[in-house]
Amino acid sequence: MSKGSFLNASIGRKFLMSITGLFLIMFLMVHMSINLLLIFDDSGDLYNIAAHFMATNPLIKIMEPILALGFVIHIAWSLIITYQNMKARPVNYAKTEQGINSAWASRNMLILGAMLFIYMGIHLANFWWKMKFAGDPLLEHITVKGVEMENAYALVSELFKNSVIFSIVYILGGWLLGLHISHGFWSAFQTIGLNNQIWRKRLFIVAKVIGWIFTIGFGIIPIYFMIKF
Amino acid sequence: MADITLNKIYVKVWRQNSPKDSGRFETYEVENISQGSSFLEMLDILNDNLIREGKDPIAFDHDCREGICGMCSLYVNGRAHGPDRDITTCQLHMRKFKEGETITIEPWRAGAFPVIKDLIVDRTAFEKIQQAGGFVSVNTGGVPDGNAIPISKVDADEAMDAAACIGCGACVATCKNSSAMLFVAAKVSQFAKLPQGKVEGARRAKAMVAKMDELGFGGCTNTGACELECPKAISISHIARLNREYLVAKLAD
Numbered sequence: 001m002s003k004g005s006f007l008n009a010s011i012g013r014k015f016l017m018s019i020t021g022l023f024l025i026m027f028l029m030v031h032m033s034i035n036l037l038l039i040f041d042d043s044g045d046l047y048n049i050a051a052h053f054m055a056t057n058p059l060i061k062i063m064e065p066i067l068a069l070g071f072v073i074h075i076a077w078s079l080i081i082t083y084q085n086m087k088a089r090p091v092n093y094a095k096t097e098q099g100i101n102s103a104w105a106s107r108n109m110l111i112l113g114a115m116l117f118i119y120m121g122i123h124l125a126n127f128w129w130k131m132k133f134a135g136d137p138l139l140e141h142i143t144v145k146g147v148e149m150e151n152a153y154a155l156v157s158e159l160f161k162n163s164v165i166f167s168i169v170y171i172l173g174g175w176l177l178g179l180h181i182s183h184g185f186w187s188a189f190q191t192i193g194l195n196n197q198i199w200r201k202r203l204f205i206v207a208k209v210i211g212w213i214f215t216i217g218f219g220i221i222p223i224y225f226m227i228k229f
Numbered sequence: 230m231a232d233i234t235l236n237k238i239y240v241k242v243w244r245q246n247s248p249k250d251s252g253r254f255e256t257y258e259v260e261n262i263s264q265g266s267s268f269l270e271m272l273d274i275l276n277d278n279l280i281r282e283g284k285d286p287i288a289f290d291h292d293c294r295e296g297i298c299g300m301c302s303l304y305v306n307g308r309a310h311g312p313d314r315d316i317t318t319c320q321l322h323m324r325k326f327k328e329g330e331t332i333t334i335e336p337w338r339a340g341a342f343p344v345i346k347d348l349i350v351d352r353t354a355f356e357k358i359q360q361a362g363g364f365v366s367v368n369t370g371g372v373p374d375g376n377a378i379p380i381s382k383v384d385a386d387e388a389m390d391a392a393a394c395i396g397c398g399a400c401v402a403t404c405k406n407s408s409a410m411l412f413v414a415a416k417v418s419q420f421a422k423l424p425q426g427k428v429e430g431a432r433r434a435k436a437m438v439a440k441m442d443e444l445g446f447g448g449c450t451n452t453g454a455c456e457l458e459c460p461k462a463i464s465i466s467h468i469a470r471l472n473r474e475y476l477v478a479k480l481a482d
């Protein structure tokens with residue numbers, strides 16, 4: 001990248017963050033919708049059919065590397081941006097009252113992101129790794145409506161039924177995500193330039209609502225299994 | 230109503246002899262300060278004491294002392310221009326402080342605003358950003374008729390709101406990233422909404438952002454702190470406009 005190029009400019013970097021961020025939000029919307037099938041059908045059939053569909057659909061196969069790339073770019077650029085921004089103030093204030101003029105989440109996006117990253121590691125090890133590579137006795141094939149598939153429902157539900165610790169980790173993960181997005185969503189529109197005096201209030205509210213939808217939507221699943229079983 | 234007098238306050242202030250000096254805090258006692266006096270008057274009294282004691286007075290920037298020039302700076306008790314909304318430091322009054330309080334005063338902190346002495350920082354970086362594109366370079370010719378160029382009230386108001394920026398640097402000082410986006414956004418917006426300024430809009434946005442980046446200001450992470458500490462309450466909606474102008478200009482390249 002040459003000096004002065006778009007991706008090296010402050011606004012260009014932020015543009016990449018916002019586009020990848022919004023893309024990740026779209027992915028998570030789909031992800032959460034499918035997950036919620038877990039609590040709407042205790043036989044597990046609905047969830048297993050959906051999971052089987054996602055695992056075998058060619059379009060999803062194409063999206064997987066794009067999704068991974070989205071994460072990589074979002075994380076890599078978040079580190080670059082945060083480093084540049086810290087460098088811009090070589091001597092810090094002895095006393096500052098930032099809490100008065102800005103929200104905590106807006107000031108700590110990297111910390112929230114880093115915790116989300118750890119959470120994602122745990123999450124991938126719990127499910128994705130086992131489904132894709134390592135395998136697990138719980139995944140033993142079942143037949144739903146004449147189609148043979150892995151019992152993903154058993155893998156997920158058994159984790160939450162048996163482990164309070166993991167349940168709490170997942171509830172916390174949903175909460176962190178909600179915080180990240182309650183700032184990230186409206187911030188992304190601001191970065192792209194799709195904002196003005198009227199829309200900022202609307203976007204701000206929508207961001208909060210989406211944040212809460214994620215917090216509750218992801219959090220309710222472990223809670224459901226903890227309480228019901 | 231008679232003003233209450235603060236019998237004693239403590240002023241913890243950043244002292245730095247030169248740009249190279251590493252600097253340190255010194256704490257001074259100041260007695261008998263009327264709450265009706267301005268913050269800068271309190272510093273004048275403290276300086277008067279220091280001079281009488283044969284010490285070096287505290288260097289700080291100020292000029293108009295009525296909130297329009299943007300010279301006065303000072304990060305007071307953790308906030309740019311001190312604990313009040315929509316004001317410059319010269320408009321800050323001692324009624325915002327309590328008896329016996331220790332008031333911490335620091336210079337604007339940003340790599341792009343190096344300290345010259347004590348509380349005075351070098352804000353030439355703003356001039357450089359302005360010189361990169363904050364002007365209209367066409368010959369204007371004779372004075373046009375008042376209504377010859379129709380401009381909607383909404384646009385005129387937004388341009389005027391942006392033009393209220395006094396270049397004080399509080400946005401940079403308060404931003405956790407030392408970003409100059411609010412300043413640049415104001416300077417770009419005041420032209421972008423008007424027909425005379427629109428012509429060079431794309432070039433202006435690109436040039437001013439490039440200069441801002443080059444001078445070592447941080448990037449915007451949309452915390453919104455600048456807007457709340459800006460003495461002229463410049464809206465971060467102007468930052469959205471700057472982003473838009475810049476991205477469209479870059480896409481057209």
Ligand code: HEM
Pocket residue numbers: 014015017018019020021022024025028074075078079081082109110111112113114116117177180181183184185187188189191449450451
């Ligand atoms: C899990 C899914 C994630 C989603 C949906 C997401 C979404 C977003 C969105 C929409 C933004 C706003 C972009 C903007 O302000 O223009 C953002 C900002 C940010 N994200 Fe994420 N993010 C995720 C994960 C992460 C991770 C894993 C990290 C870091 C390790 C991270 C670090 C950041 C940082 C530092 C910012 C602030 C950048 C700035 O404001 O300049 N995010 N994120």
Ligand code: SF4
Pocket residue numbers: 393394395396397398399400401411412415458459460461462463
């Ligand atoms: S935008 Fe506000 S805080 Fe920033 S320089 Fe202009 S007047 Fe000062």
Ligand code: FES
Pocket residue numbers: 290291292293294295296297298299300301317318319320
């Ligand atoms: S001295 Fe002019 S604005 Fe404060």
